[in-house]
């Protein structure tokens with residue numbers, strides 16, 4: 001699509017200094033920011049070697065921006081526009097210079113799945129203190145610590161700050177409404193020597209639970225006196241539909257129209273996912289007439305995304321199976337995979353038993369976002385047992401409970417003749433876990449089925465195959481797996497999102513699709529609790545979900561307990 005440059009946009013392209021761009025979903029903030037980067041490069045405003053840095057939160061957004069950029073920007077300028085996530089950018093600096101701030105000679109990434117195990121049960125200041133301790137004593141850097149450490153590093157080493165500012169004289173910060181206090185400090189530090197362009201939409205603020213706050217815009221205005229631009233009321237994503245109007249009405253809680261073009265709100269019956277699958281198949285039949293098409297199925301919770309993904313892959317009740325992709329947090333599968341990798345490694349029974357117990361503890365603590373009291377108690381017990389085994393050998397395993405289960409598992413795995421084909425051996429070990437009479441191991445096997453949610457499957461396989469070729473055993477399988485997962489954390493998926501993709505609403509931020517189906521389950525609701533803040537955040541989430549669509553959005557809610565935030569009369573009238 002050719003870029004339309006109105007007067008306001010042309011003025012923006014000529015503006016020097018810091019800039020603030022506000023505007024609703026799909027108004028064109030990202031697009032104009034990229035055009036601005038090009039204009040500045042063209043006019044030699046970034047010096048002979050300077051690059052424009054585009055920072056976003058989600059890898060998904062980075063992929064879309066990169067895709068869009070390749071289609072619309074002059075090729076010669078592309079190498080001088082760097083598109084990255086806040087985390088990816090911070091990590092490139094911290095991994096080489098972070099050691100300047102801690103007692104270790106080098107730093108390592110604390111993967112989110114492992115961080116959960118280290119931080120389970122800690123909140124607020126206690127959590128922050130523990131993260132700091134892990135960094136200072138062990139050189140482990142949790143994601144949450146990235147912005148604080150980068151700010152400190154650039155303050156401690158002014159020469160480094162100047163060098164980075166020379167490399168990136170223009171920094172575009174996307175999704176500014178969702179920055180938390182630490183991220184804002186980091187942006188402010190970067191802005192001391194570089195020009196900033198902040199892009200934001202107050203109505204798309206969906207990360208309050210991570211510290212986003214409405215005052216962020218005022219803080220930026222006060223500190224950097226940016227030239228403001230506002231594209232309020234513009235909609236370049238879904239022109240000709242009433243999707244944007246509907247999405248704004250969701251936030252206001254007042255539905256001004258009886259019908260909205262491009263929007264369907266519908267109740268579904270029963271408890272199965274069949275009605276959702278039927279709608280997906282209908283949408284696919286409509287969309288696939290075009291060569292490249294995209295449909296997003298957006299749900300309120302990770303667990304529901306996985307259920308939908310599994311359901312879609314089955315041919316049930318006469319409905320055909322359909323290929324679907326999924327974007328979810330993969331902490332559970334990652335911890336399960338870690339245990340499988342452990343069982344692939346050559347190791348003595350005593351070491352293995354203790355390591356299995358530690359792995360089970362990490363799995364209990366890290367498989368869900370917040371560990372329950374039960375999970376904390378179980379994990380503590382496993383760790384005590386692991387200490388006993390390390391002290392007294394296998395006698396430390398008790399005769400009841402998990403002890404005999406571990407012995408049986410180790411015996412079964414020991415009888416396996418590994419083949420050297422990583423996938424075959426992986427499956428064989430997963431089958432051993434599944435066949436265990438202990439629920440704990442069955443749960444690991446179940447979670448490991450979602451290993452394909454980790455995008456580095458092929459890389460993990462080839463690293464394991466290489467280990468086998470070199471050593472005749474899967475030596476260091478866990479470390480190889482962890483390294484591949486670290487790579488995965490920072491890989492920007494440049495794969496365009498085609499076909500059907502299931503994800504949470506939060507993951508959909510910054511993306512766009514031909515059509516969107518938003519779906520809530522009986523228990524995984526748009527509105528989780530009743531309270532003014534919960535209601536506000538549910539409205540903002542629905543706003544983000546609806547505005548991802550270019551042509552049509554369908555919002556589904558269960559008939560016996562419909563979401564009261566939705567205009568249900570509209571659906572009956574249709």
Ligand SMILES: Nc1ncnc2c1ncn2[C@@H]1O[C@H](COP(=O)(O)OP(=O)(O)OP(=O)(O)O)[C@@H](O)[C@H]1O
Nearest residue numbers: 002003004024025026027028029030031236237510
């Ligand atoms: N000036 C323009 N002329 C033509 N098309 C445009 C223009 N600006 C944006 N678009 C198109 O509109 C769509 C939305 O644009 P963009 O992603 O830049 O909006 P946004 O404000 O960043 O959205 P969001 O806040 O929802 O992420 C894209 O498909 C883009 O190609």
